[in-house]
Amino acid sequence: MKKYKYYFAAFTAFFIWGFFSLALKPISNYPSLDILFYRVFFSVLTMTAINLVFRQKNIRKNWNNFKAMPQKRKRTIVVLTLAGSLILASNWFIFIYVVNHINVKAGSLAYLICPILTTVFAFFLLHEKLSKWQWVAVAISAFSCTLLSLNNLHDIFYSLVVASTYALYLVSQRKNSEIDKFLVLNIQLLFVALLILPFYPKYSGAIPTEPLFYACLFCIVVFFTIVPLFLNLYALKGINSSTVGILMYINPIINFALAIFYFKEQVTLLQMISYSLILVSIIVFNQKIIFAKKNKSKTIVEDSKSL
Known part of the structure; x- marks a missing residue:
């Protein structure tokens, strides 16, 4: 039963991320780098304020725990945290560029490839075991993604880069579990902010004045950055990287539906079949927990009838 909360956290994170394009598309006329700058800076300010005002005891507790760790483990945590921040920043920038300057379906394809790459990385790097199903x-x-790539060869390179960066982030953070996840995320974003700050004066455009930009940015920072990333890292505490990775398919399925029904992008029968197969793969991958719950409920009903 305890694991259901981790599954729910991962599901919720990717469900929320599925609607990310709704916040990005209205500000697609702004450079991708500008959106990245403001996303990082505002996320850092928000999370730092929350930690300093409401979570001081938590910070002290985690700092004391960190100091008590062996030197080797300290180095590992520092490396995983800082490397994760670099990978995450790369993923954000490339994804923003793809959605705003390639197309929404290319971003969706990236997160279709990502679960496969996550599973492969987790298998080889973390030695995570997978069942036959x-x-x-x-x-x-993999078959459905191959079908999709046949008609999207132009987009496949961008999709692979986006997918591999987020897959590496998930796998790397699976081993970074001792420190509070919200605090880790804050440190990662703070590190990214310090790295990109020197580039801001030279590479940023004029300071945005449109209220729409700041409204979309607020949604991006709170609903599409802090909340889902925290839920994602929290999920990794209780379930493995492969499972979190496969639940990522929820994101592109919603993204694909938005591309059809909201952004009116053209789709083919092949794409419809491919996305249907992906939905099947989610059910098959999680069949143990889905049908275990069903069987448990059936057993309870039968036991109550026997009484």
């Missing part, structure tokens, strides 16, 4: 689900996903 989970490998079947991965095979279905």
Whole structure:
């Protein structure tokens, strides 16, 4: 039962991220680098304020725990945290560029490839085990992504880069579990902010004055950065990287639906079949927990009838 909350956290994170394009598209006339600058800076300010005002005891507790760790483990945590921040920043910039300057479907394709790459990285780097049914689900996903790439060869390079960066982030943070996740995320974003700050004066455009930009930015920072990233990192405490990765398919399915029904992008029958196969793969990959819950409920009902 305890693991259900981690599944729910991962599901909620990717469900929220599925609507990310709604906040990005209205400000697509702004340079991708500008959006990245403001997203990072405002996220850091918001999270730092929350930690300093409401979570001082938590900070002290985590700092004391960190000081008590062996030197080798300290170095590992520092490396994983800082490396994760660089990978995450790269993923953000490339994704913003793809959605605003390639197309929404290219961004969606990236997060279709990402679960497969996450599973592969987790298998080789973390030695995570997968059941027979989970490998079947991965095979279905790989086949559906291959079908999609046949008509999207132009987009496949961008999709692979976006997918590989986020897959590496997930896998790296799976081993970074001792420190509070909200605090880790704050440190990562603070590190990214310090790195990109020197480039801001030279590479940023004029300071935006449109209220729409700041309204969209608020949504991006709170609803599409802090909340889902925290839920994602929290989920990694209780379930493995492969499972979190496969639940990522919720994101592109919603993204694909938005591309069709909201942004009116053209789709083919092949794409419809591919996305249907991906939905099947999610069910197959998580069949153990889905049908275990169903069977448990059935057993309870039968036991109550016997009484």
